[in-house]
Amino acid sequence: MSNSPAPQSTPVQLRRAVTSSFLGSVIEYYDFLLYATASAVVFSKVFFGNLTPLMATVASFGTFATGYLARPLGGVVFGHFGDRLGRKRMLVLTMVLMGIASFLIGLLPTYEQVGGLAPLALVVLRILQGVAVGGEWGGAVLMSAEHATRRRGLWASFTNAGAPFGMVLSTAALSGTAAVVGEEAFLSWGWRVPFLFSVVLLAIGLFVRLKVEETPVFTAAKDEAAPRSAPLTDVLRNHPRTLLLGVGVGLSAFVAQGTLTTYLISYGVGAGFARQDVLNGLTLSSALAVAGIVGWSALSDRVGRRPIVLAGALIMAVYGFVLFPMADTRNVAVLTVALVLGQAVIHPMMYGPLAALYAELFSTRSRYTGASLGYQLAGLGAGLAPLLFAQIRASSGGDGTTVISVVIAGCCLLTVLCAWALKETSHENLTSDAVVVPAGSPTAHPKI
Numbered sequence: 001m002s003n004s005p006a007p008q009s010t011p012v013q014l015r016r017a018v019t020s021s022f023l024g025s026v027i028e029y030y031d032f033l034l035y036a037t038a039s040a041v042v043f044s045k046v047f048f049g050n051l052t053p054l055m056a057t058v059a060s061f062g063t064f065a066t067g068y069l070a071r072p073l074g075g076v077v078f079g080h081f082g083d084r085l086g087r088k089r090m091l092v093l094t095m096v097l098m099g100i101a102s103f104l105i106g107l108l109p110t111y112e113q114v115g116g117l118a119p120l121a122l123v124v125l126r127i128l129q130g131v132a133v134g135g136e137w138g139g140a141v142l143m144s145a146e147h148a149t150r151r152r153g154l155w156a157s158f159t160n161a162g163a164p165f166g167m168v169l170s171t172a173a174l175s176g177t178a179a180v181v182g183e184e185a186f187l188s189w190g191w192r193v194p195f196l197f198s199v200v201l202l203a204i205g206l207f208v209r210l211k212v213e214e215t216p217v218f219t220a221a222k223d224e225a226a227p228r229s230a231p232l233t234d235v236l237r238n239h240p241r242t243l244l245l246g247v248g249v250g251l252s253a254f255v256a257q258g259t260l261t262t263y264l265i266s267y268g269v270g271a272g273f274a275r276q277d278v279l280n281g282l283t284l285s286s287a288l289a290v291a292g293i294v295g296w297s298a299l300s301d302r303v304g305r306r307p308i309v310l311a312g313a314l315i316m317a318v319y320g321f322v323l324f325p326m327a328d329t330r331n332v333a334v335l336t337v338a339l340v341l342g343q344a345v346i347h348p349m350m351y352g353p354l355a356a357l358y359a360e361l362f363s364t365r366s367r368y369t370g371a372s373l374g375y376q377l378a379g380l381g382a383g384l385a386p387l388l389f390a391q392i393r394a395s396s397g398g399d400g401t402t403v404i405s406v407v408i409a410g411c412c413l414l415t416v417l418c419a420w421a422l423k424e425t426s427h428e429n430l431t432s433d434a435v436v437v438p439a440g441s442p443t444a445h446p447k448i
Contacts, residue, residue, distance in 0.1 A: 013213055017147040018158050020212045021140040024095060025162025026169065027205040028136045031102035031198050032067065032129055033163070034170035036262045037282075039064040041174070041275055042191045046110050047119045057266055058394060061387040063123050064262065067130035068383020074134025075372030076232055082139050082368035083231040086214050086222070087146070090368075091139040095209065098132035099202030101125045106195030138358075138372030145359040146215035146430060153305065153426065156355035157297030164289035164343070167261060171283045173197065175276060217430050221364040231369035235362065242361050243374050248418030249357070250378030252313050252411040253350035258382035259320075259408065260343045261286070263389050264327065272330050281336035285343040292348030300353040304424045309357075312349025313415040319346055320408035324401040350415065360425035367430075381411065 044060040074094070082090040105125050111118045140159040148155040173194035181190040235243055261282065268278040300308045319342060326338035354375065362370030388407070392400040 014144075014147045014149075014155065016208075016212045017143045017215070018155050020091075020209045021144045022158040022162045022165075023208050024091060024136060024140050024205055025159045026166045027095065027198075027201045028098050028133050029163040029166030030169045030173075030201060031098050031166075031195075032133045033167045033261065034102070034173065034194055035067065035105070035126060035129065036064055037167075037171050037174055037265065037279070038191060039262070041265065041269065041279075042187065043122070045187055046191070047122055048111065055394070058387065058390045059119075061262070061266075061390050063119065063126055065383040065387045066123055067126045067133070068380050070127040070130025071134030071376040071379050071383075072373060074131035074136075075138055075376040076369060077131070078135025079138055079369030079372040080231055082135070082142075083365050087139045087142050087218060087368065088209075088212060088214050090135055091143065091209055092206065094132045094136040094139070095202060095205050098129060098136070099198050099205075101128040101132065102195050102198035106192040106198070134372065134376045137375055138368045141355045141359055141371065142218075142368055143212065143215055145356060146217035146364075151298070151301050152359075152430075153301040153353055153356040154294065154298040156359060157294050157352050160297070160352055160355045161290045161293040164286040164293065167286040168283055168290075170194065171279050171286065175279045175283070178276070217364055220431065231366035232373070234366040235370040235373060239362065239370065242422075243370060245418045245422050246358060246361055246370075246374035247377045248414050249309060249422065250350075250354050250375060250415070251381045252316060252408070252415040253347065253354065254379050254381035255385045255408055255411045256316050256320075256342070256347050256350065258385035259323070259389070259404075260339060260347060262382075263386040264323070264339070266386070266390070267324070268327055268335060271327055273327075273332065273335060277332045278335070281332070281339045282343075284336060285339040288340060288344035289348055292344045293352035295352075296348045297352035297356065300356070301426060304426050305353040305357045305360075306419050306422070306424050308349050308353050309419050310416055312346055312351075313412040313419070316342075316346050316350065317409040317412035320405040320412075321402075324405065328401075357425050359430070360428040361422075364430065 039060045043063065044057050047063075048055075048059045078090045078094060102125075105122065108121055108125070109118055137159065140162075141156050144159060145152050145156040174191065177190045177193045178186040229237070265275075265278050265282060269275050296308050296312075323338055323342060326334050329335070358371040358375050359367060361374065385407075389400075389404045392403050392407075396403070
Protein backbone atom coordinates (compact mmCIF):
# COMPACT_ATOMS: atom_id res chain seq x y z
CA MET A 1 0.00 0.00 0.00
CA SER A 2 1.31 3.44 -0.88
CA ASN A 3 1.47 5.91 1.97
CA SER A 4 2.45 8.90 -0.11
CA PRO A 5 1.05 12.18 1.16
CA ALA A 6 -2.10 13.51 -0.46
CA PRO A 7 -1.62 16.24 -3.05
CA GLN A 8 -2.15 19.64 -1.45
CA SER A 9 -4.97 22.04 -2.21
CA THR A 10 -4.74 25.72 -1.35
CA PRO A 11 -7.13 27.14 1.27
CA VAL A 12 -8.66 29.35 -1.42
CA GLN A 13 -9.44 26.39 -3.65
CA LEU A 14 -10.83 24.42 -0.71
CA ARG A 15 -13.20 27.29 0.14
CA ARG A 16 -14.23 27.59 -3.48
CA ALA A 17 -14.76 23.85 -3.77
CA VAL A 18 -16.88 23.68 -0.62
CA THR A 19 -18.88 26.77 -1.61
CA SER A 20 -19.41 25.39 -5.11
CA SER A 21 -20.46 21.99 -3.78
CA PHE A 22 -22.88 23.53 -1.30
CA LEU A 23 -24.45 25.94 -3.78
CA GLY A 24 -24.58 23.29 -6.49
CA SER A 25 -26.28 20.89 -4.12
CA VAL A 26 -28.72 23.60 -3.01
CA ILE A 27 -29.66 24.34 -6.60
CA GLU A 28 -29.92 20.70 -7.67
CA TYR A 29 -32.01 19.77 -4.66
CA TYR A 30 -34.12 22.91 -4.89
CA ASP A 31 -35.21 21.64 -8.27
CA PHE A 32 -35.38 17.97 -7.30
CA LEU A 33 -37.18 18.47 -3.98
CA LEU A 34 -39.41 21.20 -5.36
CA TYR A 35 -40.91 18.38 -7.35
CA ALA A 36 -41.22 16.32 -4.15
CA THR A 37 -43.22 19.01 -2.39
CA ALA A 38 -45.29 19.75 -5.48
CA SER A 39 -46.06 16.04 -5.94
CA ALA A 40 -47.54 15.98 -2.43
CA VAL A 41 -49.65 19.14 -2.65
CA VAL A 42 -50.19 20.10 -6.33
CA PHE A 43 -49.52 17.47 -8.99
CA SER A 44 -52.25 15.07 -7.86
CA LYS A 45 -54.76 17.80 -8.78
CA VAL A 46 -53.03 19.31 -11.82
CA PHE A 47 -51.83 16.18 -13.66
CA PHE A 48 -54.00 13.40 -12.20
CA GLY A 49 -57.32 15.15 -11.68
CA ASN A 50 -59.18 12.30 -13.39
CA LEU A 51 -58.40 9.91 -10.49
CA THR A 52 -59.83 9.61 -6.99
CA PRO A 53 -57.90 11.70 -4.42
CA LEU A 54 -56.17 8.69 -2.86
CA MET A 55 -55.20 7.13 -6.20
CA ALA A 56 -54.13 10.52 -7.53
CA THR A 57 -51.74 10.77 -4.58
CA VAL A 58 -50.37 7.31 -5.40
CA ALA A 59 -49.92 8.28 -9.06
CA SER A 60 -48.26 11.56 -8.12
CA PHE A 61 -45.81 9.79 -5.81
CA GLY A 62 -45.21 7.30 -8.63
CA THR A 63 -43.90 10.04 -10.92
CA PHE A 64 -41.91 11.34 -7.95
CA ALA A 65 -40.31 7.90 -7.57
CA THR A 66 -39.22 7.77 -11.22
CA GLY A 67 -36.69 10.51 -10.49
CA TYR A 68 -35.08 8.34 -7.85
CA LEU A 69 -35.09 5.32 -10.15
CA ALA A 70 -33.14 7.38 -12.69
CA ARG A 71 -30.54 8.56 -10.18
CA PRO A 72 -28.34 5.42 -10.31
CA LEU A 73 -28.21 5.79 -14.10
CA GLY A 74 -26.99 9.35 -13.70
CA GLY A 75 -24.44 8.19 -11.16
CA VAL A 76 -23.06 5.56 -13.53
CA VAL A 77 -22.99 7.76 -16.65
CA PHE A 78 -21.55 10.90 -15.09
CA GLY A 79 -19.43 8.82 -12.72
CA HIS A 80 -17.75 7.05 -15.66
CA PHE A 81 -16.76 10.28 -17.37
CA GLY A 82 -16.01 11.97 -14.06
CA ASP A 83 -13.49 9.23 -13.27
CA ARG A 84 -12.00 9.44 -16.75
CA LEU A 85 -12.21 13.16 -17.64
CA GLY A 86 -12.53 14.92 -14.30
CA ARG A 87 -15.03 15.95 -11.64
CA LYS A 88 -15.51 19.58 -12.69
CA ARG A 89 -16.68 19.00 -16.26
CA MET A 90 -19.42 16.62 -15.19
CA LEU A 91 -20.66 18.96 -12.48
CA VAL A 92 -21.19 21.74 -15.01
CA LEU A 93 -23.19 19.38 -17.24
CA THR A 94 -25.37 18.05 -14.41
CA MET A 95 -26.26 21.56 -13.29
CA VAL A 96 -27.28 22.62 -16.80
CA LEU A 97 -29.37 19.47 -17.30
CA MET A 98 -31.21 19.95 -14.01
CA GLY A 99 -31.92 23.62 -14.65
CA ILE A 100 -33.36 22.97 -18.11
CA ALA A 101 -35.55 20.06 -16.94
CA SER A 102 -36.97 22.04 -14.03
CA PHE A 103 -37.66 25.09 -16.19
CA LEU A 104 -39.56 22.93 -18.68
CA ILE A 105 -41.69 21.42 -15.90
CA GLY A 106 -42.84 24.97 -15.21
CA LEU A 107 -44.04 25.22 -18.81
CA LEU A 108 -45.94 21.91 -18.98
CA PRO A 109 -49.62 21.90 -19.95
CA THR A 110 -52.06 20.29 -17.49
CA TYR A 111 -54.16 17.13 -17.86
CA GLU A 112 -57.22 19.24 -18.67
CA GLN A 113 -55.34 20.84 -21.57
CA VAL A 114 -53.65 17.89 -23.29
CA GLY A 115 -54.88 14.78 -21.48
CA GLY A 116 -52.45 11.88 -20.98
CA LEU A 117 -49.56 13.68 -22.66
CA ALA A 118 -49.22 15.92 -19.60
CA PRO A 119 -48.31 13.22 -17.06
CA LEU A 120 -46.16 11.47 -19.70
CA ALA A 121 -44.10 14.62 -20.28
CA LEU A 122 -43.91 15.11 -16.53
CA VAL A 123 -42.40 11.63 -16.13
CA VAL A 124 -39.81 12.27 -18.88
CA LEU A 125 -38.66 15.51 -17.30
CA ARG A 126 -38.60 13.89 -13.86
CA ILE A 127 -36.31 11.20 -15.26
CA LEU A 128 -33.95 13.89 -16.58
CA GLN A 129 -33.98 15.48 -13.12
CA GLY A 130 -33.06 12.13 -11.63
CA VAL A 131 -30.19 11.58 -14.06
CA ALA A 132 -28.87 15.07 -13.30
CA VAL A 133 -28.98 14.80 -9.52
CA GLY A 134 -27.58 11.26 -9.74
CA GLY A 135 -24.46 12.63 -11.40
CA GLU A 136 -24.27 15.79 -9.30
CA TRP A 137 -23.89 14.37 -5.81
CA GLY A 138 -20.82 12.22 -6.32
CA GLY A 139 -18.87 14.90 -8.13
CA ALA A 140 -19.83 17.60 -5.61
CA VAL A 141 -18.76 15.45 -2.66
CA LEU A 142 -15.45 14.59 -4.30
CA MET A 143 -14.73 18.23 -5.12
CA SER A 144 -14.78 18.93 -1.38
CA ALA A 145 -13.38 15.65 -0.08
CA GLU A 146 -10.46 15.52 -2.55
CA HIS A 147 -9.56 19.18 -1.92
CA ALA A 148 -9.60 18.67 1.85
CA THR A 149 -6.38 17.71 3.63
CA ARG A 150 -8.08 17.25 7.01
CA ARG A 151 -11.58 17.33 8.56
CA ARG A 152 -12.90 15.55 5.48
CA GLY A 153 -16.21 14.70 7.13
CA LEU A 154 -16.91 18.35 7.85
CA TRP A 155 -16.03 19.70 4.41
CA ALA A 156 -17.73 16.91 2.46
CA SER A 157 -20.89 17.30 4.52
CA PHE A 158 -21.68 20.68 2.97
CA THR A 159 -22.83 18.83 -0.13
CA ASN A 160 -25.34 16.88 1.95
CA ALA A 161 -26.28 20.04 3.84
CA GLY A 162 -27.28 21.56 0.52
CA ALA A 163 -30.20 19.12 0.27
CA PRO A 164 -32.25 20.41 3.23
CA PHE A 165 -31.35 23.99 2.35
CA GLY A 166 -32.66 23.32 -1.14
CA MET A 167 -35.80 22.01 0.56
CA VAL A 168 -36.07 25.28 2.50
CA LEU A 169 -35.92 27.24 -0.74
CA SER A 170 -38.36 24.97 -2.56
CA THR A 171 -40.98 24.90 0.20
CA ALA A 172 -40.57 28.63 0.81
CA ALA A 173 -41.00 29.27 -2.92
CA LEU A 174 -44.19 27.20 -3.09
CA SER A 175 -45.57 28.58 0.17
CA GLY A 176 -44.73 32.17 -0.71
CA THR A 177 -46.26 31.88 -4.16
CA ALA A 178 -49.44 30.32 -2.74
CA ALA A 179 -49.73 33.07 -0.13
CA VAL A 180 -49.29 35.82 -2.71
CA VAL A 181 -51.58 34.59 -5.49
CA GLY A 182 -54.19 32.61 -3.50
CA GLU A 183 -55.26 28.96 -3.61
CA GLU A 184 -57.18 29.05 -6.89
CA ALA A 185 -54.50 30.92 -8.82
CA PHE A 186 -51.80 28.76 -7.23
CA LEU A 187 -53.36 25.55 -8.56
CA SER A 188 -54.02 27.21 -11.91
CA TRP A 189 -50.62 28.76 -12.64
CA GLY A 190 -48.83 29.89 -9.49
CA TRP A 191 -47.12 26.54 -8.88
CA ARG A 192 -45.15 27.12 -12.09
CA VAL A 193 -43.27 30.16 -10.77
CA PRO A 194 -40.80 28.29 -8.50
CA PHE A 195 -39.91 25.94 -11.36
CA LEU A 196 -39.32 28.81 -13.77
CA PHE A 197 -37.12 30.50 -11.17
CA SER A 198 -34.66 27.63 -11.66
CA VAL A 199 -33.06 29.55 -14.52
CA VAL A 200 -31.90 32.27 -12.14
CA LEU A 201 -30.38 29.74 -9.73
CA LEU A 202 -28.70 27.97 -12.65
CA ALA A 203 -26.92 31.17 -13.71
CA ILE A 204 -25.66 31.78 -10.15
CA GLY A 205 -24.49 28.19 -9.73
CA LEU A 206 -22.56 28.11 -13.00
CA PHE A 207 -20.83 31.38 -12.17
CA VAL A 208 -19.48 29.92 -8.91
CA ARG A 209 -18.73 26.43 -10.22
CA LEU A 210 -16.64 27.57 -13.18
CA LYS A 211 -14.16 29.23 -10.78
CA VAL A 212 -13.22 25.96 -9.06
CA GLU A 213 -10.17 24.00 -10.19
CA GLU A 214 -10.09 20.23 -10.68
CA THR A 215 -9.27 18.30 -7.49
CA PRO A 216 -5.55 17.69 -6.81
CA VAL A 217 -6.22 14.02 -6.07
CA PHE A 218 -7.75 13.43 -9.51
CA THR A 219 -5.11 15.58 -11.22
CA ALA A 220 -2.35 13.41 -9.73
CA ALA A 221 -4.14 10.19 -10.75
CA LYS A 222 -4.73 11.49 -14.27
CA ASP A 223 -1.00 11.72 -14.84
CA GLU A 224 -0.82 7.95 -14.48
CA ALA A 225 -1.97 5.51 -17.16
CA ALA A 226 -5.75 5.12 -17.20
CA PRO A 227 -6.95 1.68 -16.08
CA ARG A 228 -8.08 -0.63 -18.85
CA SER A 229 -11.32 -1.60 -17.16
CA ALA A 230 -14.19 0.88 -16.94
CA PRO A 231 -14.83 2.37 -13.48
CA LEU A 232 -18.17 0.54 -13.23
CA THR A 233 -16.49 -2.76 -14.10
CA ASP A 234 -13.89 -2.18 -11.40
CA VAL A 235 -16.55 -1.48 -8.78
CA LEU A 236 -18.81 -4.42 -9.70
CA ARG A 237 -16.05 -6.96 -10.30
CA ASN A 238 -13.58 -6.11 -7.54
CA HIS A 239 -15.62 -4.43 -4.82
CA PRO A 240 -19.22 -5.76 -4.91
CA ARG A 241 -19.39 -6.41 -1.17
CA THR A 242 -18.18 -2.91 -0.35
CA LEU A 243 -20.79 -1.48 -2.73
CA LEU A 244 -23.64 -3.54 -1.26
CA LEU A 245 -22.67 -2.70 2.31
CA GLY A 246 -22.50 0.97 1.34
CA VAL A 247 -26.02 0.77 -0.09
CA GLY A 248 -27.27 -0.86 3.09
CA VAL A 249 -25.63 1.75 5.30
CA GLY A 250 -27.40 4.59 3.50
CA LEU A 251 -30.80 3.00 2.87
CA SER A 252 -32.52 3.90 6.14
CA ALA A 253 -31.39 7.52 5.90
CA PHE A 254 -33.19 7.85 2.59
CA VAL A 255 -36.31 6.00 3.72
CA ALA A 256 -36.46 8.40 6.67
CA GLN A 257 -35.86 11.34 4.33
CA GLY A 258 -38.69 10.32 2.01
CA THR A 259 -40.98 9.81 4.99
CA LEU A 260 -40.23 13.14 6.66
CA THR A 261 -39.96 15.42 3.64
CA THR A 262 -42.55 13.95 1.28
CA TYR A 263 -44.92 11.36 2.71
CA LEU A 264 -45.59 13.17 5.98
CA ILE A 265 -46.69 16.27 4.05
CA SER A 266 -49.43 14.32 2.35
CA TYR A 267 -50.23 12.44 5.56
CA GLY A 268 -50.47 15.63 7.58
CA VAL A 269 -52.79 17.34 5.10
CA GLY A 270 -54.95 14.21 5.03
CA ALA A 271 -55.04 14.17 8.83
CA GLY A 272 -56.60 17.63 8.87
CA PHE A 273 -53.66 20.03 9.02
CA ALA A 274 -53.66 23.10 6.80
CA ARG A 275 -51.17 22.63 4.01
CA GLN A 276 -49.36 25.83 4.98
CA ASP A 277 -48.91 24.64 8.58
CA VAL A 278 -47.28 21.44 7.34
CA LEU A 279 -45.03 23.31 4.94
CA ASN A 280 -44.04 25.77 7.67
CA GLY A 281 -42.97 22.88 9.89
CA LEU A 282 -41.05 21.31 7.02
CA THR A 283 -39.30 24.60 6.23
CA LEU A 284 -38.21 25.07 9.86
CA SER A 285 -36.97 21.50 10.23
CA SER A 286 -35.12 21.68 6.91
CA ALA A 287 -33.33 24.89 7.91
CA LEU A 288 -32.26 23.37 11.23
CA ALA A 289 -31.17 20.18 9.44
CA VAL A 290 -28.33 22.10 7.77
CA ALA A 291 -26.73 22.64 11.18
CA GLY A 292 -27.49 19.06 12.20
CA ILE A 293 -25.78 17.58 9.14
CA VAL A 294 -22.66 19.73 9.47
CA GLY A 295 -22.46 19.22 13.22
CA TRP A 296 -22.79 15.43 13.25
CA SER A 297 -20.39 15.16 10.30
CA ALA A 298 -17.79 17.27 12.08
CA LEU A 299 -18.14 14.99 15.10
CA SER A 300 -17.60 11.97 12.83
CA ASP A 301 -14.09 13.31 12.11
CA ARG A 302 -13.35 12.86 15.81
CA VAL A 303 -15.21 9.68 16.78
CA GLY A 304 -15.60 7.98 13.38
CA ARG A 305 -18.38 7.61 10.83
CA ARG A 306 -19.74 4.31 12.14
CA PRO A 307 -20.66 5.36 15.72
CA ILE A 308 -22.69 8.35 14.50
CA VAL A 309 -24.53 6.39 11.80
CA LEU A 310 -25.22 3.46 14.12
CA ALA A 311 -26.64 5.69 16.84
CA GLY A 312 -28.85 7.54 14.36
CA ALA A 313 -30.23 4.34 12.85
CA LEU A 314 -31.10 2.86 16.24
CA ILE A 315 -32.86 6.03 17.38
CA MET A 316 -34.75 6.36 14.09
CA ALA A 317 -35.96 2.75 14.36
CA VAL A 318 -37.74 3.70 17.58
CA TYR A 319 -38.81 7.15 16.41
CA GLY A 320 -40.68 5.68 13.45
CA PHE A 321 -43.28 4.35 15.89
CA VAL A 322 -43.68 7.79 17.50
CA LEU A 323 -43.86 9.92 14.37
CA PHE A 324 -47.36 9.12 13.13
CA PRO A 325 -49.07 9.24 16.55
CA MET A 326 -47.58 12.74 16.92
CA ALA A 327 -49.08 13.72 13.56
CA ASP A 328 -52.42 12.20 14.55
CA THR A 329 -52.72 14.66 17.46
CA ARG A 330 -53.72 17.29 14.88
CA ASN A 331 -51.73 19.77 16.93
CA VAL A 332 -49.55 22.05 14.81
CA ALA A 333 -46.92 22.48 17.53
CA VAL A 334 -46.63 18.71 18.06
CA LEU A 335 -46.31 18.09 14.31
CA THR A 336 -43.61 20.76 14.08
CA VAL A 337 -41.69 19.17 16.95
CA ALA A 338 -42.01 15.78 15.23
CA LEU A 339 -40.53 17.18 12.03
CA VAL A 340 -37.71 19.02 13.82
CA LEU A 341 -36.69 16.00 15.89
CA GLY A 342 -36.86 13.69 12.90
CA GLN A 343 -35.33 15.79 10.16
CA ALA A 344 -33.01 18.13 12.05
CA VAL A 345 -31.68 15.91 14.85
CA ILE A 346 -32.02 12.17 14.17
CA HIS A 347 -31.87 11.97 10.37
CA PRO A 348 -28.63 14.03 10.10
CA MET A 349 -26.86 11.44 12.26
CA MET A 350 -27.45 8.83 9.55
CA TYR A 351 -27.19 11.15 6.56
CA GLY A 352 -24.43 13.67 7.28
CA PRO A 353 -21.43 11.29 7.54
CA LEU A 354 -22.44 9.47 4.34
CA ALA A 355 -20.74 12.08 2.14
CA ALA A 356 -17.26 11.36 3.47
CA LEU A 357 -17.98 7.67 4.06
CA TYR A 358 -18.89 6.92 0.42
CA ALA A 359 -15.88 8.87 -0.85
CA GLU A 360 -13.61 6.85 1.45
CA LEU A 361 -14.85 3.46 0.21
CA PHE A 362 -13.40 3.58 -3.32
CA SER A 363 -10.19 4.35 -5.22
CA THR A 364 -9.55 7.57 -7.13
CA ARG A 365 -10.14 6.25 -10.66
CA SER A 366 -13.46 4.61 -9.72
CA ARG A 367 -14.44 6.81 -6.76
CA TYR A 368 -16.95 9.00 -8.63
CA THR A 369 -18.69 5.90 -10.00
CA GLY A 370 -18.56 3.82 -6.82
CA ALA A 371 -19.62 6.61 -4.46
CA SER A 372 -22.39 7.78 -6.79
CA LEU A 373 -23.73 4.28 -7.42
CA GLY A 374 -23.76 3.34 -3.74
CA TYR A 375 -25.39 6.60 -2.71
CA GLN A 376 -27.97 6.64 -5.48
CA LEU A 377 -28.97 2.99 -5.04
CA ALA A 378 -29.52 3.73 -1.36
CA GLY A 379 -31.38 6.84 -2.45
CA LEU A 380 -34.05 4.69 -4.05
CA GLY A 381 -35.42 4.42 -0.52
CA ALA A 382 -36.41 8.09 -0.53
CA GLY A 383 -38.24 7.75 -3.83
CA LEU A 384 -39.95 4.42 -3.23
CA ALA A 385 -40.86 4.87 0.45
CA PRO A 386 -43.62 7.48 -0.10
CA LEU A 387 -45.07 5.37 -2.93
CA LEU A 388 -44.93 2.19 -0.84
CA PHE A 389 -46.44 3.90 2.19
CA ALA A 390 -49.23 5.43 0.10
CA GLN A 391 -49.99 1.97 -1.28
CA ILE A 392 -50.01 0.49 2.23
CA ARG A 393 -52.52 3.09 3.39
CA ALA A 394 -54.63 2.69 0.27
CA SER A 395 -54.80 -1.08 0.69
CA SER A 396 -55.66 -0.76 4.39
CA GLY A 397 -58.43 1.76 3.85
CA GLY A 398 -56.48 4.70 5.25
CA ASP A 399 -54.82 2.95 8.20
CA GLY A 400 -51.56 1.01 8.20
CA THR A 401 -49.16 3.40 9.96
CA THR A 402 -47.93 0.59 12.22
CA VAL A 403 -46.86 -1.38 9.17
CA ILE A 404 -45.11 1.73 7.85
CA SER A 405 -43.24 2.12 11.15
CA VAL A 406 -42.18 -1.54 10.99
CA VAL A 407 -40.77 -0.99 7.47
CA ILE A 408 -38.79 2.03 8.69
CA ALA A 409 -37.42 0.03 11.65
CA GLY A 410 -36.47 -2.85 9.35
CA CYS A 411 -34.47 -0.53 7.11
CA CYS A 412 -32.73 0.93 10.16
CA LEU A 413 -31.80 -2.57 11.30
CA LEU A 414 -30.26 -3.24 7.88
CA THR A 415 -28.18 -0.08 8.24
CA VAL A 416 -26.95 -1.21 11.65
CA LEU A 417 -25.86 -4.58 10.29
CA CYS A 418 -24.11 -3.10 7.23
CA ALA A 419 -22.36 -0.38 9.22
CA TRP A 420 -21.15 -3.01 11.65
CA ALA A 421 -19.80 -5.11 8.75
CA LEU A 422 -17.82 -2.19 7.30
CA LYS A 423 -14.64 -1.12 9.02
CA GLU A 424 -14.16 2.51 10.02
CA THR A 425 -13.29 4.75 7.06
CA SER A 426 -12.51 8.14 8.62
CA HIS A 427 -8.75 7.47 8.72
CA GLU A 428 -8.52 6.44 5.03
CA ASN A 429 -6.04 8.20 2.76
CA LEU A 430 -7.80 9.06 -0.51
CA THR A 431 -4.57 8.54 -2.44
CA SER A 432 -3.72 5.12 -0.97
CA ASP A 433 -3.63 2.12 -3.29
CA ALA A 434 -6.20 -0.11 -1.55
CA VAL A 435 -9.89 0.29 -0.91
CA VAL A 436 -11.65 -0.15 2.41
CA VAL A 437 -11.89 -3.78 3.46
CA PRO A 438 -15.22 -4.82 5.00
CA ALA A 439 -14.83 -6.27 8.47
CA GLY A 440 -14.08 -9.96 8.24
CA SER A 441 -12.55 -9.79 4.75
CA PRO A 442 -9.00 -11.17 4.57
CA THR A 443 -7.62 -8.79 1.94
CA ALA A 444 -8.39 -5.78 -0.17
CA HIS A 445 -8.29 -5.66 -3.92
CA PRO A 446 -5.62 -3.24 -5.11
CA LYS A 447 -6.75 0.05 -6.47
CA ILE A 448 -6.63 0.44 -10.20
